[in-house]
Amino acid sequence: MEADTPRTEEYLESIYKLQQEHRPVTTSSLAEHLKLSAPSVSEMVKKLEGKGLLSHTEKGVCLTEEGKSIAKKVIRRHRLSERLLTDILGFKWDEVHEEACRLEHAISPEMEDRIAESLGNPKTCPHGHPIPDKDGVLVKEKVRPLSELKASGKGVIVNVFEEDPNMLKYLASLGLIPGVCVRVEEVAPFGGPLIVCVSGSRYALGREVASKIKVK
Amino acid sequence: MEADTPRTEEYLESIYKLQQEHRPVTTSSLAEHLKLSAPSVSEMVKKLEGKGLLSHTEKGVCLTEEGKSIAKKVIRRHRLSERLLTDILGFKWDEVHEEACRLEHAISPEMEDRIAESLGNPKTCPHGHPIPDKDGVLVKEKVRPLSELKASGKGVIVNVFEEDPNMLKYLASLGLIPGVCVRVEEVAPFGGPLIVCVSGSRYALGREVASKIKVK
């Protein structure tokens, strides 16, 4: 069994994430997510299929058990890196994604263990996403998008499906971070914004944005 | 100016280190240090020369100012990584070299700053080697090898030029780490061992080993 290269890890990670977000896992969606050309992805997908890490049918790409297992390891390292960056090195949650995306390929199993231990085995990354445990067990909370709440509905933010630093900075400035309670005051019709109440303040939130904030 | 690849960084780092240790910086010594074939190094050296990072004469390879500057940045990231690993994540000094050798290529300038800050701007790595500052200033202490001390000579260990984990573990088990005071009790003739006294205990040390321990 040949060692996985950083690129293999990156593909598997992307595929796993797209699938988790219930987005189509096609070569084109992958190409968009990875910011690569379609033929590059097409070629790589074929190689990964040859290595038994995924299967590729008309319906799209699907990780095998081995592919899933590797993906979860990468995601564990990614999310632990993010926690290291925020909790120990003092980064903001909007500054860690890119950094972690490089670190995740440079961390040994020993370092992974030490980070987890030093941080007290955190259960989630700074964005609220679960950190798979050593055995690849990933506890997914049942959540729904904030955008689905009705007027006067309430919920606690569990996680935020967003990687764009500017958006994350904006959300943090409104106090929209995991663990915070949000109440929907009003829902404008025709796909209009939501008026939400967060720790005493009122804000108008676009549907698009609200759909990325998952609450329970 | 194209970005440096991890491999470019690795070559420059090796060249800088060999030169610091006053070892010949030839393609063959480089090949040995980097564990690559001579032709591979020969080729890469030519490329790096073309990029203006080094010059290659009969006397060997010599970094240009730009090459030196990059090398010192890599070494700064390497040594800061080592400190992060030992001081924050609880690694032993014999476990950090390889890990840091990967991390050093995955750390952004921002992360470099945060590590330095979080650690209180350490002056040396766990092996006692100076950490270049942001501007590439590297303070080298005047030291000499323990093997050069005469009988009843004394010195404080400044650093240890050794990367082999087993050797480092051995040295740590004898208490031979930076900051510790060593007295040479006896020097066996004909290149024989030194009998040294460290924190109350006596040990026989081979010349080879003793030459890697630098004292002041």
Added chain:
DNA sequence: TTCATTGATTAGGTATACCTAACTGTAATA
């Protein structure tokens, strides 16, 4: 002086991972 050793390079090749341009097949549209 000639030969063998050593160091370095040239020649030729591989693997990985990316690209653009061109082509193909399917499915919705006019």
Added chain:
DNA sequence: TATTACAGTTAGGTATACCTAATCAATGAA
């Protein structure tokens, strides 16, 4: 039905960084 749009692949090519085998050049020993 013919057309267009889109997704996906094939074809052909590049850059990086490695390898082995063969060659070349200088040096010291026979």
